[in-house]
Amino acid sequence: xxxxxxxxxxxxxxxxxxxxxxxxxxxxxxxxxxxxxxxxxxxxxxxxxxxxxxxxxxxxxxxxxxxxxxxxxxxxxxxxxxxxxxxxxxxxxxxxxxxxxxxxxxxxxxxxxxxxxxxxxxxxxxxxxxxxxxxxxxxxxxxxxxxxxxxxxxxxxxxxxxxxxx
Amino acid sequence: xxxxxxxxxxxxxxxxxxxxxxxxxxxxxxxxxxxxxxxxxxxxxxxxxxxxxxxxxxxxxxxxxxxxxxxxxxxxxxxxxxxxxxxxxxxxxxxxxxxxxxxxxxxxxxxxxxxxxxxxxxxxxxxxxxxxxxxxxxxxxxxxxxxxxxxxxxxxxxxxxxxxxx
DNA sequence: TACGACACGTGAGAC
DNA sequence: TGTCTCACGTGTCGT
Numbered sequence: 001x002x003x004x005x006x007x008x009x010x011x012x013x014x015x016x017x018x019x020x021x022x023x024x025x026x027x028x029x030x031x032x033x034x035x036x037x038x039x040x041x042x043x044x045x046x047x048x049x050x051x052x053x054x055x056x057x058x059x060x061x062x063x064x065x066x067x068x069x070x071x072x073x074x075x076x077x078x079x080x081x082x083x084x085x086x087x088x089x090x091x092x093x094x095x096x097x098x099x100x101x102x103x104x105x106x107x108x109x110x111x112x113x114x115x116x117x118x119x120x121x122x123x124x125x126x127x128x129x130x131x132x133x134x135x136x137x138x139x140x141x142x143x144x145x146x147x148x149x150x151x152x153x154x155x156x157x158x159x160x161x162x163x164x165x166x
Numbered sequence: 167x168x169x170x171x172x173x174x175x176x177x178x179x180x181x182x183x184x185x186x187x188x189x190x191x192x193x194x195x196x197x198x199x200x201x202x203x204x205x206x207x208x209x210x211x212x213x214x215x216x217x218x219x220x221x222x223x224x225x226x227x228x229x230x231x232x233x234x235x236x237x238x239x240x241x242x243x244x245x246x247x248x249x250x251x252x253x254x255x256x257x258x259x260x261x262x263x264x265x266x267x268x269x270x271x272x273x274x275x276x277x278x279x280x281x282x283x284x285x286x287x288x289x290x291x292x293x294x295x296x297x298x299x300x301x302x303x304x305x306x307x308x309x310x311x312x313x314x315x316x317x318x319x320x321x322x323x324x325x326x327x328x329x330x331x332x
Numbered sequence: 333t334a335c336g337a338c339a340c341g342t343g344a345g346a347c
Numbered sequence: 348t349g350t351c352t353c354a355c356g357t358g359t360c361g362t
Contacts, residue, residue, distance in 0.1 A: 041350085042341070048238075048352070049339070055241040062248045070337075072214075075221040078244055082228045085251050092258070207335090208356065214337070215354070236352075 060066060060074055063081045067073050226232060226240050229247045233239050 044351075045341075045353095046339090052238045052241070053339090055238050055245070059241055059245050062245055062252070072218045072221050072337095075218070075225055075241075078248070079221070079225050079228055082244070082248065082251075085248075086228070207358095210336075211338095211356075212354090219354095238352095 056071055056074060059078055063074070063078045065081065066077055222237055222240060225244055229240070229244045231243055231247060233243055
């Protein structure tokens with residue numbers, strides 16, 4: 001049976017908590033134990049699960065629109081996002097060959113700027129005012145690229161990436 | 167490679183284990199089954215697992231670069247691919263700005279043809295300077311609740327919830 | 333109360 | 348032989 005739970009299982013604002021690495025005393029058992037049948041794993045399996053969760057958790061910041069915090073939803077959003085990027089890529093290529101053949105310099109550029117709202121049109125309210133406030137993060141955060149924020153039902157995910165470590 | 171196991175698997179005979187078949191036997195008893203403790207799931211859980219696997223399986227075709235067939239590797243490849251697209255997007259934006267300013271017409275176009283282009287994402291802002299530390303959000307963000315943060319490799323996700331909607 | 337999402341331990345198969 | 352990956356059933360937690 002499933003051994004006592006690892007820890008308090010505090011939900012991380014929703015689901016998918018990061019690691020849950022420690023778990024129980026796991027090999028609190030002394031040294032080595034008789035391997036018995038094929039059950040030597042236990043720790044390796046736990047490690048594998050953790051790796052997969054970390055990957056899944058790392059997938060979330062790179063996808064700008066996160067509908068829910070589910071594991072399945074994260075993957076779904078990633079799929080949608082990639083397909084969306086492919087669509088844009090196609091349009092850009094079309095614009096480029098048009099630009100190359102014709103003249104239309106400014107038009108293409110203007111069109112690119114206009115495409116941003118078209119993309120993010122879903123049913124999303126503007127939250128520009130929210131992140132308009134500049135926070136004074138005590139400087140020293142150079143090359144910082146903030147945001148990709150999405151507002152779900154009641155949650156906002158703000159992810160910021162920087163070159164160095166914070 | 168061994169992703170497609172016996173996944174369909176509606177019959178319960180396959181999963182019958184010598185050690186603990188009692189719960190399954192209870193469930194196989196069709197009609198309405200005895201609720202028992204908290205073990206009502208079994209089928210819902212199996213359904214959830216299948217959904218998550220389907221998503222993960224659907225993620226694979228949209229990512230052009232597949233190193234391995236692992237679950238973890240699929241997600242990893244997706245992450246790398248998205249980041250790669252982001253990088254290309256950044257270059258394209260830079261090229262377009264340069265193209266708009268005047269010089270390098272043909273050169274930029276040629277350069278764009280080389281790479282698989284993508285386009286701007288929806289929300290992405292740079293913080294050039296940080297001043298005006300005071301938050302100027304006129305909207306009342308009252309009852310703002312918690313900020314759970316997580317630090318991964320190089321990313322930090324801060325999610326905060328509030329009662330109202332902004 | 334029941335439902336949904338999750339981590340866990342474990343047997344099985346592939347290399 | 349051992350190691351890796353997987354699906355499964357189950358207990359737990361939060362809504």
